Amino acid sequence: MFSRSSLxxxxxxxxxxxxxxxxxxxxxxxDLKYGKVSDVTLDSLAEAFExxxxxxxxxxxxxxxxxxxxxxxxxxxxxxxxVINKQSPNKQIWLSSPLSGPxxxxxxxxxxxxxxxxxxxxxxxxxxxxxxxxxxxxxxxxDYT
Amino acid sequence: xxxxxxxxxxxILGPNSPALSQAFYHKKVIDHYExxxxxxxxxxxxxxxGTGLVGAPACGDVMKLQIEVDANGKIVDAKFKTFGCGxxxxxxxxxxxxxxxxxxxxxxxxxxSDIAKELSxxxxxxxxxxxxEDAIKAALKDYKTKNEKEAVRN
Numbered sequence: 001m002f003s004r005s006s007l008x009x010x011x012x013x014x015x016x017x018x019x020x021x022x023x024x025x026x027x028x029x030x031d032l033k034y035g036k037v038s039d040v041t042l043d044s045l046a047e048a049f050e051x052x053x054x055x056x057x058x059x060x061x062x063x064x065x066x067x068x069x070x071x072x073x074x075x076x077x078x079x080x081x082x083v084i085n086k087q088s089p090n091k092q093i094w095l096s097s098p099l100s101g102p103x104x105x106x107x108x109x110x111x112x113x114x115x116x117x118x119x120x121x122x123x124x125x126x127x128x129x130x131x132x133x134x135x136x137x138x139x140x141x142x143d144y145t
Numbered sequence: 146x147x148x149x150x151x152x153x154x155x156x157i158l159g160p161n162s163p164a165l166s167q168a169f170y171h172k173k174v175i176d177h178y179e180x181x182x183x184x185x186x187x188x189x190x191x192x193x194x195g196t197g198l199v200g201a202p203a204c205g206d207v208m209k210l211q212i213e214v215d216a217n218g219k220i221v222d223a224k225f226k227t228f229g230c231g232x233x234x235x236x237x238x239x240x241x242x243x244x245x246x247x248x249x250x251x252x253x254x255x256x257x258s259d260i261a262k263e264l265s266x267x268x269x270x271x272x273x274x275x276x277x278e279d280a281i282k283a284a285l286k287d288y289k290t291k292n293e294k295e296a297v298r299n
Contacts, residue, residue: 007207007228070269081268089205094272101258102271 029107034091037107037144041093042071044143045084045125049073054133079132084121095121099128111144120145170231171265177235182242185224187211192295195288197280205229206273208237210280214288218248225280232270236260236277244281253285 029037046066054062061076069086080098087094093105093112105112105121112121122145129137139145170178186209189196193214200207206229213222223241227234239260244252260266260274 007209007226072268083269085269096268096271098268101261102275104272 029091031088031091034088034107038069038086038088038091038093040143041112042066042069042084042086045139046071048139048142052129052133052137058133075132082125093121095124097124097128099131100124107144170235173264174231174235174266177238177264178231181225181234181238183222183224183238183245184226186226187213187222187224192291193288195284195286195291197283197285197287199276199279199283200229206233206276208233208276208280210237210240210277210284212244212249212252212281212284212288214249218250220244220247220249220252229276230270230273232264232266232273233276235264236266236273237280239263240277240281249285249288252281255281 043066046064049064049071052062056062059076059079061074063072063074065072065074069088071082071084073082073084075081075098081096082098083094083096085094087104090104091107093107095103095105097103103114103121103124105114107113108115113119114121114124122139122142125139126137129139187194187196189211191213195212195214197210198207206227208225208227208229210225211223212220215221223244225237225241227237240255243255243260255278257271257274257278260277261271264274266274
């Protein structure tokens with residue numbers, strides 16, 4: 001519908017410092033390292049979600065699916081669905097939470113950090129999944145926490 | 146795009162195939178995608194116009210949203226141009242509809258969650274509504290910055 005190149009040229013002239021999507025903090029992270037780190041992070045999270053301990057009648061629709069760099073965790077109709085995915089062009093991991101909405105995480109100091117408030121992906125998951133399960137759950141033993 | 150796939154698959158799968166229905170855009174998204182509101186540009190040199198440009202060219206979504214504000218701080222016009230998926234186009238189209246007629250403070254209170262809810266966006270597409278919220282905020286910020294400068298000059 002629109003010309004890709006004209007919009008893209010325009011964005012080049014914008015003040016890049018004010019645009020959080022043109023992330024500059026990860027330039028030292030090579031594609032290779034990003035690929036490895038993000039795979040390990042998502043593998044480890046997928047495993048943690050698969051091993052999550054609860055009575056099967058609590059969340060009968062619970063489902064964990066991990067494919068092509070996209071981890072989808074369904075808690076069922078009442079609680080919603082988490083999507084955690086690789087976003088390779090920006091070297092980020094994106095989270096979509098039914099409780100707190102979307103966030104984009106950058107890999108800084110060996111952890112996945114949301115730059116707006118310096119919070120960490122795994123801390124947010126620990127907090128929210130504890131709320132859903134109504135008991136303390138920690139993702140602190142996963143990789144890159 | 147998707148609707149072509151849909152129309153091709155329908156004769157095979159029947160109109161109410163549950164396995165496929167999950168992959169469809171909500172009808173409100175399709176509506177905005179097929180009849181986008183307020184497409185176009187405003188003159189970004191004008192002091193009364195604020196321009197927000199957000200997105201990541203590398204991953205394909207770029208959104209430009211512009212507002213024109215009158216002397217009372219009311220948004221009298223809004224335009225957008227978006228390169229992105231159906232949800233990104235629908236989110237920005239809806240955002241222009243919503244900001245029109247609001248004053249600049251009210252417009253700043255539009256939340257990505259409101260946009261996502263209105264369009265029934267699935268979890269993986271919440272990021273598109275966030276981009277639209279950011280585009281509104283960027284346009285408001287640009288307008289305010291311009292007008293502070295103007296005030297200093299006078």
